Amino acid sequence: MTREASQLAWPVIGHEWAVRLLAQTLRHGRLSHAYLFVGPPGVGKTTLARALAQAMLCSQEDPASRPCGACRACQLVRQDRHPDVRLVAPPGPDRALSIEQIRELQREASLSPMEGRSKVFIVRELDRATPQAANALLKTLEEPPPHVTLLLTAVQREALLPTVVSRCQVLALRPLSIAVVEEALRERWEVAPEQAALLARLSGGCLGVAVAALEDEDVGARRQQAIERMMHALEADRVTRLELAEQLSQEPEAVREIVSLWLGWWRDVMLIQSGCDDRIVNIDQRDVLQRAARYWAHERVREIVQGLRDTLEYMEANVNTRLALETLLLSLPYAPSRQA
């Protein structure tokens, strides 16, 4: 089997360099005891970690054929049911990875593998660990039991202890090209071409984001509602805008997504103004975007885009969300009907 063909067996779309590197390292028996996959949400960090676990535990004789995807080990890993592979993740969107979870990992790590050659721990979103949990994990990284491999993922490498990062092989995953995501959605998820094109663009090259959107029936409606709210804000007076800021600040789960959607929309307006129509994300809104591009001055649109970026950063930095939204909404221009 050629090297290229063996790569195709990894259940990973894109990230060819990382797959090649890991496959070679594994074949030469030089796998490190800890890997850190970093990259934006949905880029494929856990998918790659799971594929590596499959390759490590696959029962094929020939190392070049691992992972086969078909043997019992490969199937159990794919379903997160393999007794020697443990997936550890923050317990909820607002909850950090806890010291108890790391202690449980350490307890299991001290035991011998149940059936495989080694024990694999996939620890997701390590940048959302409490300081105590991160420090505890550092101990395992410093003196890992010989049969244990740790596969860690994080969105922000900067949020991790430098001592943790330095003990791992770091693989930074970048978003895939829109074309690769679009093709994967069409061919592997059997998504209709028009929807695949839109979802691929909205995902920004993070296939996991697009697939999550497929499984989330409300995502289209939420996006439509977010855009309508923004249109409404443009036509609204000061008082109504402040009311909207208050309303939005009471939806902490949704507000980031809403502001991100607004940013994507205005960035599209800017792209059309710059003659880059082919790069817009909201391809189903082309007419509205083109009208907006003709109506608003380029300079004004750039200010709006910057204001939206700032707002996202403030929210990331845990600045008072309501204040950030008020500042944003009051800085938006007023559509003609309201200009007095």
Ligand SMILES: [Zn+2]
């Ligand atoms: Zn297998």
